[in-house]
Amino acid sequence: MLNALHPIPAPADWRTDVAVPILKNLLRLTAPNPGVMTGPGTNSYLVGEPDTGFIVIDPGPADADHLQRLFDCAQTPDGRGGNIRMIVCTHSHPDHAPGAKPLQALCANALRAAQPARDFNVPEIMGLPSAPTARAGSSFIPDRSLAHGELLTLGAGPEVPQHTLRVIHTPGHAANHLCLMMVEDGLLFSGDHVLNGSTTVVDPPDGNMADYIASLDLLDAQCCAHGVQFILPAHGHVLVDAIGAIRHLKAHRLKREAKIEAVMRADPDGSLDTWLPLAYDDVDPRIWPVARRSLLAHVERIQMLQRQEARGKST
Numbered sequence: 001m002l003n004a005l006h007p008i009p010a011p012a013d014w015r016t017d018v019a020v021p022i023l024k025n026l027l028r029l030t031a032p033n034p035g036v037m038t039g040p041g042t043n044s045y046l047v048g049e050p051d052t053g054f055i056v057i058d059p060g061p062a063d064a065d066h067l068q069r070l071f072d073c074a075q076t077p078d079g080r081g082g083n084i085r086m087i088v089c090t091h092s093h094p095d096h097a098p099g100a101k102p103l104q105a106l107c108a109n110a111l112r113a114a115q116p117a118r119d120f121n122v123p124e125i126m127g128l129p130s131a132p133t134a135r136a137g138s139s140f141i142p143d144r145s146l147a148h149g150e151l152l153t154l155g156a157g158p159e160v161p162q163h164t165l166r167v168i169h170t171p172g173h174a175a176n177h178l179c180l181m182m183v184e185d186g187l188l189f190s191g192d193h194v195l196n197g198s199t200t201v202v203d204p205p206d207g208n209m210a211d212y213i214a215s216l217d218l219l220d221a222q223c224c225a226h227g228v229q230f231i232l233p234a235h236g237h238v239l240v241d242a243i244g245a246i247r248h249l250k251a252h253r254l255k256r257e258a259k260i261e262a263v264m265r266a267d268p269d270g271s272l273d274t275w276l277p278l279a280y281d282d283v284d285p286r287i288w289p290v291a292r293r294s295l296l297a298h299v300e301r302i303q304m305l306q307r308q309e310a311r312g313k314s315t
C-alpha cells in the first residue's frame with residue numbers, strides 16, 4: 001500500500017537546508033529553529049507532487065530562508081517553484097503558523113509575475129482559529145476554517161494520482177489543534193499532539209488534559225479504522241507503529257496522573273508548588289517550570305473526574 005521511495009524512518013541526520021524525501025509524494029523540510037521545546041526544529045511537510053501541486057503542512061516560524069526553500073521545493077512539472085495549493089497549520093503556536101502569511105505572499109508574487117499565467121490560485125491558509133484562551137503570540141485566523149472530518153484533495157484528473165488529507169480535530173495541546181491523515185498512504189500528521197523524542201506540553205487554559213486524552217482515544221480509533229501505520233510528528237522522526245505509540249503515550253500520561261493523584265491524596269492541603277517536586281521527582285528540575293503547567297492540567301482533570309464521581313454517587 002505504501003509507495004515508499006525511501007524506507008521509513010527517513011535518514012537520521014537533521015537537514016534544514018534540503019528537503020528529505022519520505023515518500024514519492026511527501027517531503028519533509030525541517031525549520032532551523034532547534035531548541036528545548038522544538039527538538040531538532042519544526043518539521044514542515046509537503047504533500048503532493050508536481051502534477052498535483054502541494055499542500056504545505058505547518059510552514060513553521062516566519063524564517064525567510066526556510067519559507068523560500070519550501071516555495072522552491074514545491075515544483076511545477078516544468079521545474080518552477082511555488083506549486084502550492086493549500087497551506088495548513090496544525091495549530092497556532094509560534095513555531096508552526098507565523099510562516100503561513102509570508103509563504104502565501106511569496107506564492108501570490110510568483111503567480112502575479114508568472115508568464116504564461118498559471119492555472120491555479122493563491123493558496124488559502126487553512127486551520128482552526130485560535131480560541132480566546134490562546135496566548136498572545138499564538139493568535140491565528142485562517143482564511144478558511146477546516147471542519148472535523150473534512151477531506152482536502154489534490155489531483156482530481158483521470159491521469160493524475162489523488163492525494164487526500166482527512167482533518168481530525170484534536171484539542172488538548174492547543175484548543176485549535178488538528179491532525180491530518182494522509183488517506184491513500186496510511187500516515188498521520190500529528191502536529192504537536194504526538195511527538196517523537198520530546199513530551200507534548202499541555203498548558204492550561206488553552207491546553208486541556210481531559211481533551212488531550214480524549215483526542216488520543218480518537219486518534220487511536222481513526223488509525224485502527226483506516227489502517228494508519230506511521231505517524232509524522234511536527235518535531236522528531238517518523239514513528240513506525242502508530243497505534244502502539246498512541247497507546248504508549250496514553251499509558252504514560254495515566255501513569256503520571258496516578259502518581260499526581262497519590263501525591264495529592266497524601267497532601268490534600270498542598271499546592272502545585274508542594275506537589276511538583278514529588279510528582280516529578282524523576283524529572284530534571286530544569287524541566288519543572290514546564291512540568292508545572294502539565295501538573296496543573298492533570299490536577300484539573302483529576303478534579304473534574306472527582307466531581308463526576310461525586311455527582312454519580314449522589315444520584
Ligand SMILES: [Zn+2]
Nearest residue numbers: 091093173192
Ligand atoms: Zn505547539
